[in-house]
Amino acid sequence: xxxxxxxxxxxxxxxxxxxxxxxxxxxxxxxxxxxxxxxxxxxxxxxxxxxxxxxxxxxxxxxxxxxxxxxxxxxxxxxxxxxxxxxxxxxxxxxxxxxxxxxxxxxxxxxxxxxxxxxxxxxxxxxxxxxxxxxxxxxxxxxxxxxxxxxxxxxxxxxxxxxxxxxxxxxxxxxxxxxxxxxxxxxxxxxxxxxxxxxxxxxxxxxxxxxxxxxxxxxxxxxxxxxxxxxxxxxxxxxxxxxxxxxxxxxxxxxxxxxxxxxxxxxxxxxxxxxxxxxxxxxxxxxxxxxxxxxxxxxxxxxxxxxx
Amino acid sequence: xxxxxxxxxxxxxxxxxxxxxxxxxxxxxxxxxxxxxxxxxxxxxxxxxxxxxxxxxxxxxxxxxxxxxxxxxxxxxxxxxxxxxxxxxxxxxxxxxxxxxxxxxxxxxxxxxxxxxxxxxxxxxxxxxxxxxxxxxxxxxxxxxxxxxxxxxxxxxxxxxxxxxxxxxxxxxxxxxxxxxxxxxxxxxxxxxxxxxxxxxxxxxxxxxxxxxxxxxxxxxxxxxxxxxxxxxxxxxxxxxxxxxxxxxxxxx
Numbered sequence: 001x002x003x004x005x006x007x008x009x010x011x012x013x014x015x016x017x018x019x020x021x022x023x024x025x026x027x028x029x030x031x032x033x034x035x036x037x038x039x040x041x042x043x044x045x046x047x048x049x050x051x052x053x054x055x056x057x058x059x060x061x062x063x064x065x066x067x068x069x070x071x072x073x074x075x076x077x078x079x080x081x082x083x084x085x086x087x088x089x090x091x092x093x094x095x096x097x098x099x100x101x102x103x104x105x106x107x108x109x110x111x112x113x114x115x116x117x118x119x120x121x122x123x124x125x126x127x128x129x130x131x132x133x134x135x136x137x138x139x140x141x142x143x144x145x146x147x148x149x150x151x152x153x154x155x156x157x158x159x160x161x162x163x164x165x166x167x168x169x170x171x172x173x174x175x176x177x178x179x180x181x182x183x184x185x186x187x188x189x190x191x192x193x194x195x196x197x198x199x200x201x202x203x204x205x206x207x208x209x210x211x212x213x214x215x216x217x218x219x220x221x222x223x224x225x226x227x228x229x230x231x232x233x234x235x236x237x238x239x240x241x242x243x244x245x246x247x248x249x250x251x252x253x254x255x256x257x258x259x260x261x262x263x264x265x266x267x268x269x270x271x272x273x274x275x276x277x278x279x280x281x282x283x284x285x286x287x288x289x290x291x292x293x294x295x296x297x298x299x300x301x302x303x304x305x306x307x308x
Numbered sequence: 309x310x311x312x313x314x315x316x317x318x319x320x321x322x323x324x325x326x327x328x329x330x331x332x333x334x335x336x337x338x339x340x341x342x343x344x345x346x347x348x349x350x351x352x353x354x355x356x357x358x359x360x361x362x363x364x365x366x367x368x369x370x371x372x373x374x375x376x377x378x379x380x381x382x383x384x385x386x387x388x389x390x391x392x393x394x395x396x397x398x399x400x401x402x403x404x405x406x407x408x409x410x411x412x413x414x415x416x417x418x419x420x421x422x423x424x425x426x427x428x429x430x431x432x433x434x435x436x437x438x439x440x441x442x443x444x445x446x447x448x449x450x451x452x453x454x455x456x457x458x459x460x461x462x463x464x465x466x467x468x469x470x471x472x473x474x475x476x477x478x479x480x481x482x483x484x485x486x487x488x489x490x491x492x493x494x495x496x497x498x499x500x501x502x503x504x505x506x507x508x509x510x511x512x513x514x515x516x517x518x519x520x521x522x523x524x525x526x527x528x529x530x531x532x533x534x535x536x537x538x539x540x541x542x543x544x545x546x547x548x549x550x551x552x553x554x555x556x557x558x559x560x561x
Contacts, residue, residue: 054401054402055401055402056398056401056402076310076404076405076406077404079402079403079404079405080404082402084398084399084402086395086398088395090394090395090396090398090399094324094327095320103316103320104399104403106312106313106315106316107310107312107313107316107317107399107400107403107404107405108313108403108404109310109311109312109313109404110312111312149399
């Protein structure tokens with residue numbers, strides 16, 4: 001192991017009293033200073049996994065180590081290092097923004113630090129509403145209050161359970177930028193999300209969880225390479241009835257309507273240079289109207305994976 | 309020991325009460341006034357003095373104890389139950405706060421509120437009735453310990469409660485009847501012998517009479533029994549709390 005593990009799960013299982021097996025024998029290593037995205041459908045076990053690491057859920061079997069400490073043996077020391085933004089907006093509605101953020105810092109046994117509180121509130125565009133009651137804020141602002149509460153005690157590890165659910169596009173970008181800044185300052189970030197776009201744009205690694213099992217863990221770029229086929233759609237000037245001889249060998253296929261040639265490749269195994277391919281088509285006297293390149297999104301990869 | 313967290317939770321719980329001053333302070337003042345208008349003034353002529361204590365003065369400790377017990381249980385249970393219900397408890401569960409710190413801060417906050425309430429009632433009652441407290445320091449000590457014990461009991465009720473309606477069960481069906489039948493408003497002497505004996509099985513009787521003894525130096529039972537009941541209630545509640553948090557029932561899944 002070259003890098004220090006921020007979180008290390010071995011054989012982690014959780015069976016609820018109802019008999020529902022939310023997690024089955026999960027093994028997972030999360031490195032210090034990375035952004036790890038946990039993708040999964042509703043009920044896949046994302047939240048239970050996070051709760052088990054934070055100590056809200058007592059695991060049925062297996063062990064959870066955070067920064068080298070076993071959560072079972074040193075729950076308090078572990079919780080000092082963890083910040084958590086839950087999925088539900090569970091602010092105390094009557095509380096005021098600044099007061100609730102300061103409360104979170106005190107809960108983590110940290111002395112008051114008005115400068116830090118101000119910086120976090122400003123970073124999250126909450127400074128102007130710091131004296132407002134949380135109940136008067138919009139959903140997106142409430143979520144940012146939750147994020148502020150999780151950041152204010154300067155955690156080493158930050159859990160974000162669907163951090164941008166219900167947040168508008170501009171605020172979402174701001175939250176992503178903040179998450180990247182935090183990662184750059186050495187914070188380990190674990191987020192769950194439904195938004196594939198979110199994982200794709202900020203995660204260093206992605207884990208896919210389904211029915212309490214980790215299906216795969218890959219660096220984001222490799223996941224896209226491995227499963228992210230690219231397609232080149234070549235629109236023809238005149239439809240073809242059959243694929244000319246030799247075209248199949250170049251990796252070209254004809255669409256059923258005869259109007260397009262499709263070349264499928266992945267970043268790892270690229271048979272032809274695009275220019276060579278187009279020259280080849282041109283040499284066969286076939287006119288080309290348009291060329292479009294399309295990459296499979298993480299969303300398609302994800303849907304294929306969980307349906308497999 | 310995470311004293312910052314204990315202080316933060318304590319202040320936060322008290323601040324919540326200040327946000328609803330009508331409910332927290334005006335209500336008990338009005339209720340007390342009504343009690344003393346009805347019992348103290350209207351019935352004055354018909355009601356006999358007990359061991360030299362006038363009836364209106366006689367019910368002051370009873371009424372304080374009744375309010376202290378019911379309000380401690382109701383406040384403590386509602387406060388923790390509501391945090392469970394609304395989900396805000398997640399934050400304390402993920403914070404470096406031990407179960408003991410969580411319980412201590414909640415119990416201290418509820419007990420403080422109950423003591424403020426008791427003081428309010430005492431001062432309001434004093435406007436209607438003339439009385440002097442025989443043992444003020446022991447009265448204070450006794451009230452603080454009672455408030456803490458029943459706040460702890462309420463905390464446990466709130467942790468175990470599965471719904472708002474169940475939250476009312478213990479105060480309504482257990483504590484209120486026990487307090488009314490526990491000599492809050494009458495002396496045991498007025499009861500037939502069978503009922504007197506039955507009343508001696510009621511723990512609240514000892515609690516009420518303990519306070520009355522410290523108020524006026526006279527009571528149906530000696531304060532030793534009162535402390536015994538109070539201490540055993542506290543020990544049982546503490547054991548129950550320890551058990552609940554060790555198995556994670558009601559809070560951690």
